[in-house]
Amino acid sequence: MTKQLIAGNWKMNGSLAANQALLQAMLAGLGSPACAVAVCVPAPYLAQAKTLLASGAISLGAQDVSQHEAGAYTGEVSAAMLKEFGVRYAIVGHSERRQYHGETDAVVAAKAQRALEAGITPIVCVGETLAERDAGQTEATVTRQLAAVIAATGPRIGDIVLAYEPVWAIGTGKTATPQQAQQVHAVLRAQLAGACEQAAGIAILYGGSMNAANAAELLAQPDIDGGLIGGASLSAPDFLKIIAAARKG
Template sequence: MAKRPYIVGNWKMHGTRSMLSEARAIDRAAERLIKAEVALAPPATLLHATRKEADLIGVGAQDCHTAEGGAHTGDISAAMIKDAGAGFVILGHSERRADHGETNEDVKAKGQAALSVGLNIIVCVGETEQQRDAGTALSVVTEQLAASLPECADAGDRVTVAYEPVWAIGTGRTPTVEEIGAIHAAIRASLLEIYGEAAQEVRILYGGSVKPDNASELLSIPEVGGALVGGASLSADSFVGIVAAAMETIDN
C-alpha cells in the first residue's frame, strides 16, 4: 500500500508563542484529514510548546548539529531536538546551504547524527536558476542526493527527500509539471541505487511556492509524495487547504 501524502510545514525564522494558535488549528484539522500525514517544523524556540499543543501531527526541527554536544555556542544537537519533542529534522535546505555554506558532506553528517538518536530526516536537494538554465538540473540534484544521504538500513521508514528548486522558493514561480516529474523520476532512480528496494518506500516531497490553488496539480505528478511548504504553512487556513488538496489526489 502506498504511503499517505506527507505535508510538512517549514516555518523557517517565523513564529512566537502567539503562533501556537495556528499549530492548534492545524492539529485539529488533521483529525479529519487522516488520509494525509501532516507535520510542522517550527523554530527551535517553539519545538517543545508545539509538541505540547499539537499531539496529532508530527513536529520536527529545521536543522541540527553533527556533534552530540560540546563547545558549539548557539547550535543544537540532534539529541536536544529529540528531547524537546521532535520526531524529525529537515536537513540541507537551500537556505542553510546558501546562508551557512553547508556542504553535501555536512548534510550527510547531520543526517547520520539525527538517525543515530532516533530522529527521522528530510533531506533537501535542488538546483539554482543558473543550473536550470544551463541544463544541468538533473545532474546537480542527483549528485547532491548521492553525497547528502546518510547510510540507513531502514530508509523507507526513516528518510524523506524534498526536491526544492531554489529559484521557486518564495518567488511564486513553479517549474512545469514535466520538469517536476523528470526530477522526481531521477531522484527515485538515484534512491534505488543508494538504498535498494527500501527506496521504493521513501517519499519524495516537492517544495517551492506550494499553495492551496496549485497543490492539487503538483501533488498529482507521479513520484510526488507530498509537499514541503514554506510561507503557506504559517496560516492554518492555507496550510489545511494544501492538506485537503493532497487528500483529493488520493480520492481521484
C-alpha cells in the same frame, strides 16, 4: 506508493501568541487527513509546540540539526536534544542553509546521519539554482547532493524523507510545473532504487512555493509524495487546503 506527507516549514517566523493561534486553528480544522502532517518550528518554540501538539495529530519537526553529537559548538542544537522534545522530523540541507551558512553536501549528509542515529527522520533537501537549471545541470546537481547522503547513511537511506526544492522557486512565487517537478522526482526515485530496496516507500516531497492553488496538481504526480510548505504553512486555511489535496498512499 508511500503515504503522502505535508510538512510546514515556518522558517524564522512566529511568536508565542501567533504559534498558539496557528496550531489551534490547524488542529481544529484538520479532521482525519489522508496524509501525514508535520510542522517544523523554530528551535525556541519546540517546547510550546510539543505541548500544543500533544494529541499526535500533527508531528513536530525541527528546521535544522547539528552535524556534531555534543561539545563546544555554541549555538548548535544536537539531535539528542531535539529528540527530548519529541521531534520526529528535522529538515537538513535546506537551500537557505546551503546558501547563507555555507553548508556543503558533506555537512548535510552528516546531519542526516546524526538525525537517523537519534531516531529522527531527516527531511533531506536537494535542488538546483536557476543558473544550474539554465545550464542543463539540474539532474547532475540533485543526484550529486543525494549521493552524498546515500554514502553517509548506507542502508539507513531507506529511512529518510527527501525533498526536491528548486532554489529558483523558493519564496519567489515561481513554481516548477507539475511535469518539471515530476521529471526530477523520477530521477531521484531511480537513484534511490539503485541504493536500496525500499525506494518505492521513501517519500519525496516537492518544496518550491507549493500553495493552496497549485497543490492538487502537483500532488497528483506519481512520484510526488507530499510537500515541504513554506509561506503557506503560516496560514491555517491555506495549509489545511494543501493537506486536503493530498492523496492516500
